[in-house]
Amino acid sequence: MLFQIFSGKKIILAGREGRMATKVGNMEKMYRSAAFGLALLGSTAAAYAQENYEVWHYYAAGSERAGMDAMIEIGNAASEDTKFTSVVIPGNVVELRRQLQTAFLGGRPPALYQSSMAFELKTFADGGQLHPLSDVWAAIDGDAIFPEGVQRVVKVDGVPYGVPFDLSLINNVFYNKEAFEKAGVEIPTDWDSFTAACDALREAGYQPLGNAGGTFWSLYNFYAALVSVIGEEGYYQMARGELGFDSPEFSEALDLYRDRMVSCYAQNWSGKTWTQTADDVVNGDTGMFMMGIWVAAYMEQAGFAAGEGFDMFQAPGTVGKAIFQMDVLAVPEGPGVDAANMFIEAVTTPEGQAAFAVPKGSLAPNINVDPSVYGYAGATFSRQFADASAANAVLPNLFFLLPTDLGTEFGVQIERFAIDPSDSVKAELIATLEGLRQEALAENAFIQW
Amino acid sequence: MAFKSRMSRTDWTHIAFLALPTLLFLVFYVYPVISSIHLSLHDWDGFSPRMRFIGLTNYTVLAGQPRFLHAVLNNILWVGFMLIVPTGLGLLLAAILDRGIRGEKAFRIIFFLPFTIPAVAVAAIWRWMYEPDNGLVTTVLNLLGLGGLSQNWLGDPAVVNLSLMGAVAWWTTGFAFLVFFAGLRNIPTECIEAARIEGATPWQVFWKVSFPLLWPSTIIVLGMSAIDAMRLFDVVWAMTKGGPAYSSEVLATQMYDLAFGRFDMGRAAAVAVYLFIIAGIIIMPYIVYMSRRVQDSEAE
Numbered sequence: 209m210l211f212q213i214f215s216g217k218k219i220i221l222a223g224r225e226g227r228m229a230t231k232v233g234n235m236e237k238m239y240r241s242a243a244f245g246l247a248l249l250g251s252t253a254a255a256y257a258q259e260n261y262e263v264w265h266y267y268a269a270g271s272e273r274a275g276m277d278a279m280i281e282i283g284n285a286a287s288e289d290t291k292f293t294s295v296v297i298p299g300n301v302v303e304l305r306r307q308l309q310t311a312f313l314g315g316r317p318p319a320l321y322q323s324s325m326a327f328e329l330k331t332f333a334d335g336g337q338l339h340p341l342s343d344v345w346a347a348i349d350g351d352a353i354f355p356e357g358v359q360r361v362v363k364v365d366g367v368p369y370g371v372p373f374d375l376s377l378i379n380n381v382f383y384n385k386e387a388f389e390k391a392g393v394e395i396p397t398d399w400d401s402f403t404a405a406c407d408a409l410r411e412a413g414y415q416p417l418g419n420a421g422g423t424f425w426s427l428y429n430f431y432a433a434l435v436s437v438i439g440e441e442g443y444y445q446m447a448r449g450e451l452g453f454d455s456p457e458f459s460e461a462l463d464l465y466r467d468r469m470v471s472c473y474a475q476n477w478s479g480k481t482w483t484q485t486a487d488d489v490v491n492g493d494t495g496m497f498m499m500g501i502w503v504a505a506y507m508e509q510a511g512f513a514a515g516e517g518f519d520m521f522q523a524p525g526t527v528g529k530a531i532f533q534m535d536v537l538a539v540p541e542g543p544g545v546d547a548a549n550m551f552i553e554a555v556t557t558p559e560g561q562a563a564f565a566v567p568k569g570s571l572a573p574n575i576n577v578d579p580s581v582y583g584y585a586g587a588t589f590s591r592q593f594a595d596a597s598a599a600n601a602v603l604p605n606l607f608f609l610l611p612t613d614l615g616t617e618f619g620v621q622i623e624r625f626a627i628d629p630s631d632s633v634k635a636e637l638i639a640t641l642e643g644l645r646q647e648a649l650a651e652n653a654f655i656q657w
Numbered sequence: 658m659a660f661k662s663r664m665s666r667t668d669w670t671h672i673a674f675l676a677l678p679t680l681l682f683l684v685f686y687v688y689p690v691i692s693s694i695h696l697s698l699h700d701w702d703g704f705s706p707r708m709r710f711i712g713l714t715n716y717t718v719l720a721g722q723p724r725f726l727h728a729v730l731n732n733i734l735w736v737g738f739m740l741i742v743p744t745g746l747g748l749l750l751a752a753i754l755d756r757g758i759r760g761e762k763a764f765r766i767i768f769f770l771p772f773t774i775p776a777v778a779v780a781a782i783w784r785w786m787y788e789p790d791n792g793l794v795t796t797v798l799n800l801l802g803l804g805g806l807s808q809n810w811l812g813d814p815a816v817v818n819l820s821l822m823g824a825v826a827w828w829t830t831g832f833a834f835l836v837f838f839a840g841l842r843n844i845p846t847e848c849i850e851a852a853r854i855e856g857a858t859p860w861q862v863f864w865k866v867s868f869p870l871l872w873p874s875t876i877i878v879l880g881m882s883a884i885d886a887m888r889l890f891d892v893v894w895a896m897t898k899g900g901p902a903y904s905s906e907v908l909a910t911q912m913y914d915l916a917f918g919r920f921d922m923g924r925a926a927a928v929a930v931y932l933f934i935i936a937g938i939i940i941m942p943y944i945v946y947m948s949r950r951v952q953d954s955e956a957e
Contacts, residue, residue, distance in 0.1 A: 306917045309703050331920055335704030421812050421901050476789035478901050479812025484788055493790070613919045624902035627814065 261319035275568030286554035319544030357602030370536030372573035406472035415474030418497035423619035433465035436525030447609035449654035505569020514585035530596030697926035715927035747833020772831035780895030814904035840874030
């Protein structure tokens with residue numbers, strides 16, 4: 209239509225004089241170009257009718273990125289009119305928070321983002337930034353498809369603010385099978401056999417137990433000692449601020465950790481990243497490594513097969529229990545809420561959950577995911593989690609149950625104690641953490657998980 | 658009206674040209690500083706709609722925290738290090754190359770190349786180099802029969818700062834080198850020749866003639882080094898995140914941890930204000946002194 213109008217104008221102009229014809233010919237080219245440009249613009253506008261929404265996360269590479277891409281593909285398949293784009297925020301949860309804050313201030317948050325569980329969700333929900341997910345939770349029957357222990361840490365005052373997609377156990381010890389065979393070590397089942405395994409590995413020329421520098425890893429190791437002493441109920445008491453860091457039980461847990469685990473740690477552990485320590489296990493330098501189950505995917509990617517090169521057992525004190533770390537999808541208030549709900553419905557199906565968990569090497573939080581989708585390692589973790597759920601012994605990562613400042617300081621202080629397990633450092637650790645607990649109590653900051 | 662009549666067209670032109678930079682300065686410098694001071698007087702998590710006024714509490718709490726004082730001390734150590742090591746090494750390399758050795762161009766590129774690498778990439782490289790058992794640094798020491806000197810480079814609180822400084826020296830020496838080298842090349846040859854004719858040794862020529870004439874370059878290098886030391890963040894964050902257990906923490910990384918790791922924007926802003934004041938105390942007298950020296954030397 210547009211071109212016809214321009215063409216008509218050309219005919220009128222062409223009737224005047226010959227020289228004008230050339231000029232008009234040029235104008236025709238111009239009009240054609242303009243028409244083409246406008247048509248292109250129109251088609252682009254049509255393409256934009258397919259709405260674009262962003263999913264922010266920090267899974268930038270490897271198995272993590274593969275899992276995230278697969279999940280977003282499932283979300284995109286749910287509707288032809290809506291497109292979700294993966295946006296990687298380089299770094300970790302801290303960098304993501306920084307980016308989110310800027311987005312919230314600018315009023316342009318993503319449709320969904322990767323969030324930690326528990327206190328992280330509460331902070332954002334209390335700040336009025338998160339959309340309550342009650343409707344979509346009901347639509348996916350969240351109370352039925354997610355275990356009770358998982359549900360606890362995505363709800364704030366009974367309202368769900370996050371939907372789980374990435375669950376990892378953090379109470380497994382991975383071991384090099386050849387090292388165990390050469391050192392004549394049996395799989396440890398309690399603290400005594402664990403200590404004996406350390407001694408045997410050391411005598412055979414191996415570094416007994418790997419660890420890595422950073423706020424999380426020593427703390428995750430410490431949970432085994434903590435749960436051994438205070439049990440599941442004590443663990444939740446600590447999360448609720450009811451059990452003090454100056455209690456005899458906590459002191460006993462520190463001693464147990466020092467005597468049974470810190471004494472086993474590999475030389476120079478604090479100068480390594482978790483991937484470097486995993487490499488040490490793969491290379492046969494280190495016998496054991498207590499880490500989240502993502503390390504299994506990492507070692508398998510390095511060609512070290514689960515069940516053949518390495519295997520795993522639950523850390524002493526946590527046998528039959530599952531201590532887990534979980535990421536959820538959170539939905540900021542904004543125009544993307546409806547699209548986000550649609551995305552959530554798609555990715556919480558068994559297929560959607562498996563699409564992320566299998567390549568990433570984590571567990572699908574949805575209990576309806578068929579365990580046969582996992583390989584050897586995933587099937588083992590799935591069994592552990594199912595057993596722990598049945599025994600009501602599922603424990604969320606304490607780091608995220610505590611008020612953020614206290615949880616972070618907990619990690620820093622335990623790492624410091626693992627580097628220097630002296631009585632003076634122990635005393636400072638207790639005083640620091642207890643001081644923060646009292647502050648949090650005064651501010652009524654604890655949550656009754 | 659009297660004011661209007663006194664303003665010439667040239668004055669208005671000057672005002673027009675100054676308006677934009679002044680506006681930019683106010684919006685992007687003065688406003689953030691005032692905003693940070695305002696924020697530091699509040700308790701705010703960065704997300705809640707309301708901030709709670711708490712006066713100077715953030716400042717008093719920080720002043721009593723060993724963690725904060727340790728970060729201040731680390732920053733001061735970094736200032737000392739940056740003023741001496743990369744600057745001294747840069748001057749040394751520039752002086753060596755200025756003697757016209759063979760392959761000068763290649764060495765110029767090699768010395769400057771690390772400075773062109775982004776901080777995060779430098780951190781990634783050195784994180785690998787410093788792997789305590791199989792990293793390049795330990796491996797080379799072992800090959801040289803100096804295995805006893807190898808350390809838990811980034812995991813030992815007593816060593817980690819020195820390790821970080823090693824990486825930063827490798828990274829930033831190229832800048833000092835380039836500025837000094839350009840300065841040396843700009844020194845009039847007559848001065849050098851006159852000194853030589855008078856019988857000065859190469860050592861005397863350098864310290865009595867070349868080095869004093871390098872003052873403008875020295876000012877640039879020292880000033881930039883001191884500023885870099887005070888605002889140090891990226892390499893430390895990317896290599897150790899201030900750890901282990903705060904041992905390598907500087908004020909900028911502490912500020913970042915408080916703001917985004919612990920949702921404590923108010924206290925993070927107080928750290929920023931402290932950093933602003935400390936940087937002013939340390940750097941401003943130096944800049945004023947050096948500027949006067951430049952003016953004096955130019956007058957001479």
